Amino acid sequence: MISRRMFAAIAICISALSSFSNTAYALKDTVNPALFDKLEYRFIGPYRGGRSTAVTGVAGNTNLYFMGTAGGGVWKTENAGLSWKAISDKEFAVGSIGSIAVAPSDPNVIYVGTGEGPIRGVTTSHGKGVYKSTDGGESWKLVGLDNRGQIPKIRIHPTNPDIAWAAVQGNIWGANEERGIFKTTDGGKNWQHVLKVNADTGAADLTIDPTNPRILYASMWNHGRTPWFIKSGGDGGGLYKSTDGGESWDKLEKGLPKLIGKVGVDIAASNPKRLYAIIEADEGGLYRSDDAGKSWSLMNGDNILKARAWYYNHIKVDPNDENTLYVMNVQLHKSIDGGKTFEIKSLPHGDTHDMWINTGNSLNMINANDGGATVTFDGGKSWSSIYNQPTAQFYRVITDNLDPYYVYGGQQDNSTMATPSKTWDRGIGIEDQFSVGGGESAHIAFNADDPKLIYATTINGTLTEFNR
Numbered sequence: 001m002i003s004r005r006m007f008a009a010i011a012i013c014i015s016a017l018s019s020f021s022n023t024a025y026a027l028k029d030t031v032n033p034a035l036f037d038k039l040e041y042r043f044i045g046p047y048r049g050g051r052s053t054a055v056t057g058v059a060g061n062t063n064l065y066f067m068g069t070a071g072g073g074v075w076k077t078e079n080a081g082l083s084w085k086a087i088s089d090k091e092f093a094v095g096s097i098g099s100i101a102v103a104p105s106d107p108n109v110i111y112v113g114t115g116e117g118p119i120r121g122v123t124t125s126h127g128k129g130v131y132k133s134t135d136g137g138e139s140w141k142l143v144g145l146d147n148r149g150q151i152p153k154i155r156i157h158p159t160n161p162d163i164a165w166a167a168v169q170g171n172i173w174g175a176n177e178e179r180g181i182f183k184t185t186d187g188g189k190n191w192q193h194v195l196k197v198n199a200d201t202g203a204a205d206l207t208i209d210p211t212n213p214r215i216l217y218a219s220m221w222n223h224g225r226t227p228w229f230i231k232s233g234g235d236g237g238g239l240y241k242s243t244d245g246g247e248s249w250d251k252l253e254k255g256l257p258k259l260i261g262k263v264g265v266d267i268a269a270s271n272p273k274r275l276y277a278i279i280e281a282d283e284g285g286l287y288r289s290d291d292a293g294k295s296w297s298l299m300n301g302d303n304i305l306k307a308r309a310w311y312y313n314h315i316k317v318d319p320n321d322e323n324t325l326y327v328m329n330v331q332l333h334k335s336i337d338g339g340k341t342f343e344i345k346s347l348p349h350g351d352t353h354d355m356w357i358n359t360g361n362s363l364n365m366i367n368a369n370d371g372g373a374t375v376t377f378d379g380g381k382s383w384s385s386i387y388n389q390p391t392a393q394f395y396r397v398i399t400d401n402l403d404p405y406y407v408y409g410g411q412q413d414n415s416t417m418a419t420p421s422k423t424w425d426r427g428i429g430i431e432d433q434f435s436v437g438g439g440e441s442a443h444i445a446f447n448a449d450d451p452k453l454i455y456a457t458t459i460n461g462t463l464t465e466f467n468r
């Protein structure tokens with residue numbers, strides 16, 4: 001039986017719904033936009049890094065590095081990671097970055113591919129082409145491929161900065177013909193579609209022989225994404241090789257699985273006949289070639305190297321040692337015996353996506369992960385901080401009514417966080433912020449006037465109560 005109070009509440013809801021459109025129209029007419037003219041956004045934190053899927057250093061300058069984030073654009077450090085500066089906010093149309101490449105022959109020339117490769121269903125922004133800088137990142141210009149989707153890798157000719165290749169993964173949500181490898185010979189003014197397989201298969205990775213830029217290797221990925229499903233593997237997927245600068249390509253098959261999903265591939269600069277590939281397949285794992293891709297052998301099939309391949313399957317070979325390589329997955333895996341065995345290297349944050357290794361000093365590296373970008377000078381024994389990068393992704397936010405009021409949210413691949421909107425005697429620091437339970441995708445609820453008890457959820461269905 002419906003009580004009189006419940007009946008009255010239902011009647012109010014029905015009345016509100018019936019007049020919703022009129023109310024919205026009235027608000028549109030009566031709220032003067034000029035009231036908001038003087039309002040400006042101000043940053044309240046946190047200085048805790050968010051997902052990064054693209055990093056690079058610059059040969060000859062161990063203090064200079066670039067980071068591409070999943071939502072915050074391109075960043076630059078000139079002090080080896082002590083501090084970071086945003087350099088793409090004015091010119092870039094999107095904040096999702098898939099790749100960064102600095103020209104080996106001219107460090108002032110930088111190409112950036114937008115649209116991250118790890119296509120998460122809830123937090124992946126679409127790409128918006130390739131941007132180029134000719135002044136070290138001070139200014140940028142869109143140079144094409146702006147309707148191609150995600151661009152997870154760019155390679156530049158070692159002696160000619162006008163020649164570059166882009167691996168185009170394609171549209172996140174549907175098949176499209178503009179997938180594959182694109183090449184420019186005029187600095188991005190024009191792009192030629194040099195490797196095209198089918199509308200479902202895009203390029204996931206690309207590597208170049210530094211001793212012979214006519215030789216390139218590309219991994220093609222038959223894939224698709226919906227909010228509830230990831231398709232990975234199908235016709236056309238696998239490894240391809242070009243010996244004429246990308247003008248033509250041959251598929252590499254000897255020793256490789258028949259049905260292949262996502263592949264990460266890299267070449268040993270110290271011995272260009274040595275290749276490594278981390279392959280998603282039923283018979284997948286770490287594969288190696290010692291004859292420039294003619295044949296392949298499975299070196300390590302441990303699932304920890306290839307798990308959740310759509311999000312990972314990234315690989316990097318030490319440019320100074322053909323037997324040393326890194327496979328990036330949840331952890332950073334290092335092998336010093338040509339891929340037979342691996343050890344896990346510690347990092348400030350997990351979920352690893354990209355690496356750059358200094359050709360002049362293998363102990364100097366930068367790693368991209370879900371906590372940001374970190375630099376090491378001792379081979380990974382110690383890394384720069386992730387608490388200096390305001391690039392965190394938050395799924396949703398809620399505020400209380402305290403003075404100053406607090407903002408609560410769940411950070412991607414991190415804890416929840418509450419941060420004050422201001423403090424009375426200084427700036428807002430990490431010591432002013434705290435976790436409130438739950439997890440990265442948290443819905444958070446409390447009494448806004450008295451948020452002593454805070455309730456939060458997380459991805460596995462857990463509900464927590466935090467007593468402030």
